[in-house]
Amino acid sequence: MLLNAMKAGEVSHVATLGVDDPGDAALLRAMGLRPGIRVRVVRLGEPTILEVLGAEACGCACASRIGLTKALASRVRVAAAAGAAGPETAR
Amino acid sequence: MSEGPSLETVGDVIAPPSEPGGGGGLTGVLHVPLLGNPNTGKTTLFNALCGLRHKTSNFPGTTQEARIGVVRIGSESSEAEVHLVDLPGIYSLELDLLEARVCRDVLAGRLSPKGEPIGDPEAVCIVADATNLARNLVFVGEVLRRRLPTVVALNMIDLARGQGREINLRTLEEQLGCRVVAVSARKGEGLEALSAAIRTATVPTHTPPGDQTELEHWADRLAVRSMQPAGGNAPGIGTTLSLTDRLDPLLVSPWTGIPIFAAVMVAVFYAIFSIAQFPMEWIDAFFGTAADFVERVLPEGILRDLIARGVVVGIGATAVFVPQICLLFFLISLLEDTGYLARAALLMHRVLRPFGLPGHAFVPLLSSHACALPGIMSTRVIPDRRERLATILVAPFMTCSARLPVYVLVTSLLFKGQPLYAGLAFVGCYMLGAIAGLFSAFIARQTILKGPARPMVLELPTYKVPSLRTALATTIDRGWVFLKNAGTNILAICIVLWWLGSYPHVLPPESAKLLRVQATDLRALADTTTDTTKVEAQRASAQKLEDEANRLTAADAKARSFIGRMGKTVQPVFAPLGYDWQLTIGVLTSFAAREVFVSTMAIVTSAGGDDADVHDEGIVQSIATAPRDDGKTPIFTTATCWSVLVFFVLAMQCLPTLAVTAKEAGGAKWALLQLVWMSGVAYAAAFIVFQSLRLAGIS
Numbered sequence: 001m002l003l004n005a006m007k008a009g010e011v012s013h014v015a016t017l018g019v020d021d022p023g024d025a026a027l028l029r030a031m032g033l034r035p036g037i038r039v040r041v042v043r044l045g046e047p048t049i050l051e052v053l054g055a056e057a058c059g060c061a062c063a064s065r066i067g068l069t070k071a072l073a074s075r076v077r078v079a080a081a082a083g084a085a086g087p088e089t090a091r
Numbered sequence: 092m093s094e095g096p097s098l099e100t101v102g103d104v105i106a107p108p109s110e111p112g113g114g115g116g117l118t119g120v121l122h123v124p125l126l127g128n129p130n131t132g133k134t135t136l137f138n139a140l141c142g143l144r145h146k147t148s149n150f151p152g153t154t155q156e157a158r159i160g161v162v163r164i165g166s167e168s169s170e171a172e173v174h175l176v177d178l179p180g181i182y183s184l185e186l187d188l189l190e191a192r193v194c195r196d197v198l199a200g201r202l203s204p205k206g207e208p209i210g211d212p213e214a215v216c217i218v219a220d221a222t223n224l225a226r227n228l229v230f231v232g233e234v235l236r237r238r239l240p241t242v243v244a245l246n247m248i249d250l251a252r253g254q255g256r257e258i259n260l261r262t263l264e265e266q267l268g269c270r271v272v273a274v275s276a277r278k279g280e281g282l283e284a285l286s287a288a289i290r291t292a293t294v295p296t297h298t299p300p301g302d303q304t305e306l307e308h309w310a311d312r313l314a315v316r317s318m319q320p321a322g323g324n325a326p327g328i329g330t331t332l333s334l335t336d337r338l339d340p341l342l343v344s345p346w347t348g349i350p351i352f353a354a355v356m357v358a359v360f361y362a363i364f365s366i367a368q369f370p371m372e373w374i375d376a377f378f379g380t381a382a383d384f385v386e387r388v389l390p391e392g393i394l395r396d397l398i399a400r401g402v403v404v405g406i407g408a409t410a411v412f413v414p415q416i417c418l419l420f421f422l423i424s425l426l427e428d429t430g431y432l433a434r435a436a437l438l439m440h441r442v443l444r445p446f447g448l449p450g451h452a453f454v455p456l457l458s459s460h461a462c463a464l465p466g467i468m469s470t471r472v473i474p475d476r477r478e479r480l481a482t483i484l485v486a487p488f489m490t491c492s493a494r495l496p497v498y499v500l501v502t503s504l505l506f507k508g509q510p511l512y513a514g515l516a517f518v519g520c521y522m523l524g525a526i527a528g529l530f531s532a533f534i535a536r537q538t539i540l541k542g543p544a545r546p547m548v549l550e551l552p553t554y555k556v557p558s559l560r561t562a563l564a565t566t567i568d569r570g571w572v573f574l575k576n577a578g579t580n581i582l583a584i585c586i587v588l589w590w591l592g593s594y595p596h597v598l599p600p601e602s603a604k605l606l607r608v609q610a611t612d613l614r615a616l617a618d619t620t621t622d623t624t625k626v627e628a629q630r631a632s633a634q635k636l637e638d639e640a641n642r643l644t645a646a647d648a649k650a651r652s653f654i655g656r657m658g659k660t661v662q663p664v665f666a667p668l669g670y671d672w673q674l675t676i677g678v679l680t681s682f683a684a685r686e687v688f689v690s691t692m693a694i695v696t697s698a699g700g701d702d703a704d705v706h707d708e709g710i711v712q713s714i715a716t717a718p719r720d721d722g723k724t725p726i727f728t729t730a731t732c733w734s735v736l737v738f739f740v741l742a743m744q745c746l747p748t749l750a751v752t753a754k755e756a757g758g759a760k761w762a763l764l765q766l767v768w769m770s771g772v773a774y775a776a777a778f779i780v781f782q783s784l785r786l787a788g789i790s
Contacts, residue, residue, distance in 0.1 A: 008340075019546075023186075023187055023474075024545070024548070026185070026186055027186060027474070027548065029183075030182035030183035030185075030229075030230075031182050031548065031550060032223075032225075032226040034307065042339055042340065043339060043340040043344075047343055047437045047438075047440065047547070049339050049340070049343065049437075049551065052226075054223075054225040054226070054311065054314060063222070064223045064226060064550060065335070065339070065550065065551040065552075066548060066549065066550050067343065067433070067437040067549050067551050068546065068547060068549070069440065069546050069547045069548070071546055072546040072547070072548060
């Protein structure tokens with residue numbers, strides 16, 4: 001499902017980024033937003049705020065917060081529910 | 092993908108090299124780049140290690156700033172001098188961005204801030220954020236692949252511990268194959284251990300995987316492994332809303348965010364203008380005294396004139412803006428450190444986007460309200476080239492502090508004794524500049540800089556109490572850059588202006604000679620008169636005649652000087668805007684630097700000397716009443732005042748800015764475009780204003 005369909009406060013795994021521009025995709029990935037990673041939605045809409053959580057076993061010891069435009073956020077696909085996909089299988 | 096390779100088998104395992112230089116480690120000069128993700132506290136650590144002693148220069152051939160600090164480590168017998176280079180914060184070494192390229196070149200020994208190639212750095216210090224270990228370890232892995240002697244500074248360790256996270260440094264060191272030192276740059280913890288580790292840094296014993304995906308997995312596993320097993324109470328997710336969770340949506344939503352933003356900006360600018368006023372007055376008074384001192388001490392002649400009226404006035408004209416610029420940077424640095432500016436940029440993205448500018452452009456445009464030079468330099472934060480160029484082109488439309496003396500003069504001519512209206516006119520000028528800038532950006536992005544809008548993505552750092560030390564370091568840095576950049580140029584301009592305005596020397600006009608003769612006669616008469624009341628009156632009239640003679644001489648000298656002749660030649664161009672030849676001189680001289688307008692007008696109208704001050708009632712009064720050649724019409728009629736005001740809001744009148752534009756945009760054509768476009772817009776707008784007012788019967 002699309003990241004847009006999530007509710008504020010929900011946690012899910014990123015499935016695909018769906019960003020065409022290689023530069024943008026590389027930047028998002030370097031900022032920690034990549035397939036398999038868990039995200040928590042802080043705010044939806046324009047702008048969207050996500051908390052990028054680290055790998056599953058870290059707990060939430062590895063967190064950073066990114067703000068991005070709705071246009072970018074609406075391309076991100078996430079796994080249906082939290083914990084449904086591990087970091088290794090979601091790729 | 093199946094289970095990735097285990098940590099131990101990843102990459103090559105290389106035997107640790109022997110310890111260099113005996114017990115104390117390396118001696119002599121060590122070049123050590125400081126690298127890290129943005130928002131890892133890298134600059135705070137740099138400042139904590141080097142204090143305020145550092146130099147700022149550019150990497151040769153780039154617009155990338157390099158800050159170099161010197162740290163001395165060890166005893167006198169085996170001292171090492173570490174030259175720490177603060178590199179720009181980047182998310183990955185592999186990104187196709189200027190900042191990443193600079194980092195790559197420094198690590199490869201191809202680039203050094205001093206110009207001469209210094210080869211591979213003796214050691215590398217990576218700053219990693221302990222509260223976001225996994226992502227930071229990806230970056231650490233990218234650097235370790237370079238196989239340089241490396242130390243990892245695990246910063247914000249105090250925050251991580253406060254959140255109940257314990258990180259096992261031994262595990263981390265074993266798996267990375269290099270020293271890891273826990274530090275808190277804010278609290279100054281672990282700095283000595285870090286310095287010692289830098290000195291004894293060795294090439295890492297492992298090489299992380301080369302493939303980016305594998306590297307990410309390597310970093311994830313390493314982060315998990317180095318977390319102490321369930322020692323503290325790690326916070327849960329999504330259970331309670333943190334303060335940040337509540338604050339962020341408020342700050343970035345238009346309905347609540349924009350009023351908060353407006354309030355913050357009003358507070359910042361109020362602080363700048365109310366506090367900076369005092370040091371500005373002191374600086375002004377100091378240079379006035381200095382000019383007087385030079386005039387008294389040196390013998391009359393060219394040298395005295397050059398120093399008193401060219402050099403001292405030139406330096407003073409620039410130095411007077413330093414308090415405002417320093418204060419602006421101090422406050423912006425504080426705001427940035429709290430984490431608010433990132434939220435504001437996200438909010439402003441919505442406002443700027445329709446004009447083809449990104450939210451990143453907001454801080455550069457805000458800085459341009461003090462001075463376009465640092466504003467243009469800070470456009471480096473904009474990732475997209477076209478968006479960056481558009482921001483550079485329009486930044487000088489923002490009302491910089493050099494325009495303020497002109498606004499003060501003209502609004503006080505228009506609204507004498509009506510501070511409310513004068514204030515409103517002031518606000519109007521600010522808005523006109525900003526609107527003209529935004530629409531110019533829109534036009535540029537639709538034509539010469541046409542291209543897709545880069546989607547905005549920005550890290551939102553955690554809210555923090557800002558560091559005064561970082562703010563102070565930034566302030567000193569920026570103030571110095573401004574003085575160096577603008578001071579030298581404006582000084583040169585002032586000397587040229589002084590020369591153009593003082594030469595060729597001409598004999599006093601006949602009328603002045605006649606007045607002086609009359610004055611001498613009156614004095615002689617007074618000497619022979621016995622009635623004391625009559626003597627007083629005669630002496631006073633003689634003084635009046637002499638003053639008038641001096642005024643006539645100065646005005647005549649100005650009119651017949653090179654600049655006076657230029658003013659008369661060019662005047663027809665500015666006639667449709669309502670300017671006579673004297674005002675044309677003021678406009679012409681301010682093409683080099685607009686702040687000289689007031690002193691030029693004071694000289695031209697012979698209202699005062701070069702130390703003319705807009706706050707001086709007498710000078711404003713003299714300029715207000717100074718007549719045109721017909722002797723009746725004032726130079727500044729109401730329509731002319733509005734026309735001048737609009738012209739100064741919009742025109743490109745700053746040589747140092749043009750120089751910086753050419754440098755930052757990568758070509759003189761951009762500076763030329765900026766000059767032609769802004770001055771064209773200014774001329775057209777001033778023409779419309781003057782002619783409309785005239786048609787409306789206001790002259």
